[in-house]
Amino acid sequence: MTPQLAMAQALNAALSDAMREDDRVLVYGEDVGPLGGVFRVTDGLAAAFGPQRCFDAPLAEAGIAGTAVGMAMYGLRPVIEMQFDAFAYPAFEQVVSHIAKLRNRTRGELTLPLVIRIPYGGGIGAVEHHSDASEAYYVHTPGLHVVAPATAQDAYSLLRAAIASDDPVVFLEPKRLYRHKGEVARERPAEPLGRAAVRRPGTSATLIAYGPAVPVALAAAEAAADTEGWDLEVVDLRTLVPFDDETVTASVRRTGRAVVVHEAAGFAGFGAEIAARVSQRCFHHLEAPVLRVTGLDLPYPPPLLEQHHLPDVPRVLEAVAALQWPETGSTS
Amino acid sequence: MSVTSRPGPAPPGTHEMLPGAEPVRLLDAAGRWVGTGTPPDAGLRRELYRRMVLGRQFDRQATALGKQGALAVYPSSYGQEACQIGATMALRETDWLFPTYRDSVALVARGIDPFEVLTLMRGSWHCGYSVRRHRTAPQCTPLATQCPHAVGLAHAARLAGDDLVSLSFIGDGGTSEGDFHEACNFAAVHRVPTVFLVQNNQYAISVPLAAQTAAPTLAHKAIGYGMRAALVDGNDALAVYTTVTEAVERARAGGGPTLIEALTYRMNPHTSADDPTRYRSAEEVAVWSGRDPLDRLAAHLRAEGLLDDATAAAYTAEAEALAAGLRDRMRQPPALDPLELFDHVYAAPTPQLREQAAELAARLGRHAS
Ligand SMILES: Cc1ncc(C[n+]2csc(CCOP(=O)(O)OP(=O)(O)O)c2C)c(N)n1
Numbered sequence: 280m281t282p283q284l285a286m287a288q289a290l291n292a293a294l295s296d297a298m299r300e301d302d303r304v305l306v307y308g309e310d311v312g313p314l315g316g317v318f319r320v321t322d323g324l325a326a327a328f329g330p331q332r333c334f335d336a337p338l339a340e341a342g343i344a345g346t347a348v349g350m351a352m353y354g355l356r357p358v359i360e361m362q363f364d365a366f367a368y369p370a371f372e373q374v375v376s377h378i379a380k381l382r383n384r385t386r387g388e389l390t391l392p393l394v395i396r397i398p399y400g401g402g403i404g405a406v407e408h409h410s411d412a413s414e415a416y417y418v419h420t421p422g423l424h425v426v427a428p429a430t431a432q433d434a435y436s437l438l439r440a441a442i443a444s445d446d447p448v449v450f451l452e453p454k455r456l457y458r459h460k461g462e463v464a465r466e467r468p469a470e471p472l473g474r475a476a477v478r479r480p481g482t483s484a485t486l487i488a489y490g491p492a493v494p495v496a497l498a499a500a501e502a503a504a505d506t507e508g509w510d511l512e513v514v515d516l517r518t519l520v521p522f523d524d525e526t527v528t529a530s531v532r533r534t535g536r537a538v539v540v541h542e543a544a545g546f547a548g549f550g551a552e553i554a555a556r557v558s559q560r561c562f563h564h565l566e567a568p569v570l571r572v573t574g575l576d577l578p579y580p581p582p583l584l585e586q587h588h589l590p591d592v593p594r595v596l597e598a599v600a601a602l603q604w605p606e607t608g609s610t611s
Numbered sequence: 612m613s614v615t616s617r618p619g620p621a622p623p624g625t626h627e628m629l630p631g632a633e634p635v636r637l638l639d640a641a642g643r644w645v646g647t648g649t650p651p652d653a654g655l656r657r658e659l660y661r662r663m664v665l666g667r668q669f670d671r672q673a674t675a676l677g678k679q680g681a682l683a684v685y686p687s688s689y690g691q692e693a694c695q696i697g698a699t700m701a702l703r704e705t706d707w708l709f710p711t712y713r714d715s716v717a718l719v720a721r722g723i724d725p726f727e728v729l730t731l732m733r734g735s736w737h738c739g740y741s742v743r744r745h746r747t748a749p750q751c752t753p754l755a756t757q758c759p760h761a762v763g764l765a766h767a768a769r770l771a772g773d774d775l776v777s778l779s780f781i782g783d784g785g786t787s788e789g790d791f792h793e794a795c796n797f798a799a800v801h802r803v804p805t806v807f808l809v810q811n812n813q814y815a816i817s818v819p820l821a822a823q824t825a826a827p828t829l830a831h832k833a834i835g836y837g838m839r840a841a842l843v844d845g846n847d848a849l850a851v852y853t854t855v856t857e858a859v860e861r862a863r864a865g866g867g868p869t870l871i872e873a874l875t876y877r878m879n880p881h882t883s884a885d886d887p888t889r890y891r892s893a894e895e896v897a898v899w900s901g902r903d904p905l906d907r908l909a910a911h912l913r914a915e916g917l918l919d920d921a922t923a924a925a926y927t928a929e930a931e932a933l934a935a936g937l938r939d940r941m942r943q944p945p946a947l948d949p950l951e952l953f954d955h956v957y958a959a960p961t962p963q964l965r966e967q968a969a970e971l972a973a974r975l976g977r978h979a980s
């Protein structure tokens with residue numbers, strides 16, 4: 280029987296399996312050693328693999344990211360943790376100016392097999408700077424792979440793939456899914472980066488989501504089937520870069536309608552890229568413009584107001600209703 | 612408007628950029644005065660103690676509210692009252708304070724309404740008090756990022772000819788961040804009237820100081836910038852008050868910045884979400900319980916005849932009233948207007964924000980203003 284693991288445990292399993300299989304893999308960051316990480320993703324690794332392979336760095340994200348560059352240059356495969364999305368910003372210069380560019384600057388001579396794990400997004404009732412959806416900064420930086428799992432199995436498989444990748448990967452872990460359980464098969468062959476998954480097949484319209492928005496899209500699809508008679512397909516991107524045009528395009532060509540759902544602010548968000556790509560590739564199949572359901576264009580709200588910011592089932596259904604259905608269908 | 616060639620006290624000598632071999636301590640463990648000069652004014656010492664009693668009770672109440680789920684989170688100041696209150700009282704009203712998430716008790720000592728202090732932790736807004744009225748920046752969470760702000764503000768005040776000093780609090784862990792280094796360096800090069808107060812409570816969440824620095828003390832970092840250093844017993848309120856006062860007044864007189872390290876201990880978990888049994892021993896905590904800053908100052912005041920049972924009871928009653936008032940106000944549902952989210956992003960909302968506000972208003976069954 281395949282064991283049920285919470286997403287945080289699945290990530291822990293991925294780190295521990297990768298460290299066991301390859302002694303070039305090492306894990307460091309803030310509070311990832313004896314404490315096991317503030318979300319317990321690195322629980323037990325320091326004890327199992329010793330302080331050389333899993334340790335707490337001095338508290339400085341730029342230093343953590345910058346030393347990972349040097350370690351990767353010397354043949355290690357570092358997996359570094361940023362404690363929260365908004366606390367990754369001090370590392371931004373290293374990420375943008377070096378981690379993303381070193382392969383290109385050296386005409387492929389230097390590769391950077393490193394992973395930057397970032398607990399990502401909101402919905403956990405936290406005070407400011409603990410809930411940012413910061414993917415747009417990373418996807419806009421050529422040279423970085425960007426991954427955002429939505430299930431425990433993907434958390435395991437995609438983290439294994441990220442660690443195996445010879446290019447740097449920004450790995451966005453949806454905080455509010457850390458405790459969500461799912462079956463995790465550890466023996467499965469590593470999943471390649473860059474493949475989206477159809478989580479729910481459907482015919483009426485396609486919901487495109489990633490990370491924490493996937494469960495919202497699935498719940499909206501269930502609600503739509505129950506109350507509105509729409510049969511919605513849900514595509515989970517899983518990897519933002521590289522982007523799986525093929526799966527997304529095939530789905531929207533079939534359904535003729537699409538809504539993108541993400542937590543980050545809509546303005547110049549990743550949804551804008553998705554909508555543009557879908558519009559170009561599916562223009563003659565589309566019955567309505569591609570719509571987006573996103574966070575508001577604001578600094579992340581204080582926790583008691585965050586529910587107004589985060590996409591939820593009613594907002595997704597409202598967008599679906601606005602997809603120019605024929606008169607006889609359900610319209611709003 | 613030359614800032615570098617302004618007249619004023621001479622730059623520090625090398626010995627002044629190094630901390631003393633022992634931390635500055637004016638009260639011994641039993642509260643006896645062991646300083647060389649005369650103690651601060653009696654009224655001041657009593658007031659320090661009074662604010663520490665209020666601060667401790669505020670912290671207890673906030674910790675309880677955190678456990679009950681009435682706050683999103685609460686990082687406790689328990690055990691750090693001498694640092695936070697001693698330093699705050701060394702400032703004039705016109706000086707500026709740059710606190711972190713850890714420093715709620717300093718804000719209460721600064722005279723900010725405790726209920727407004729807890730706005731951030733309650734989660735109804737990011738800052739609940741008037742920054743300008745209290746000359747106190749919003750509590751800062753991204754570590755060390757408040758330090759350059761404090762430096763810039765004091766530098767600007769200096770350029771304007773204003774007679775003020777800024778003080779930034781920072782934790783031991785925060786000193787590892789690049790922003791701390793950059794702030795110190797700017798301050799020292801431009802002889803900015805600012806004070807950095809490091810509350811070394813021995814841990815950055817789970818990470819002990821030994822994993823943070825190989826320097827003999829954090830105060831030793833000062834010499835690398837050419838700045839004055841001080842190391843002080845952070846559980847001795849009189850030592851903190853006196854050391855910070857000296858640094859603040861020297862800065863005001865044009866003598867440049869000071870880096871002060873106050874040695875203390877975080878008695879409670881990092882926040883309500885932390886489990887300290889994973890990284891520190893009960894024995895270690897017990898040692899520091901025996902060094903309580905309130906007990907030490909109380910013993911001193913009693914021995915000097917500055918505190919009697921009646922006064923102590925009055926302080927306790929005042930503290931209980933503060934906590935009860937806070938509890939009552941926290942029981943009321945918070946004043947929340949989702950549409951306010953759109954009001955402060957820019958001076959005037961963008962057309963897109965206006966649209967989003969109208970959509971939210973419609974969802975809420977309201978009209979956007
Ligand atoms: C830039 C940044 N990185 C990480 C964090 C997460 N974090 C919050 S508090 C903390 C430990 C800080 O320790 P210290 O500076 O000693 O202050 P203390 O909490 O002990 O008062 C960490 C790592 C943060 N707030 N900001």
Ligand SMILES: [Mg+2]
Pocket residue numbers: 782783784810811812813814815816
């Ligand atoms: Mg600390």
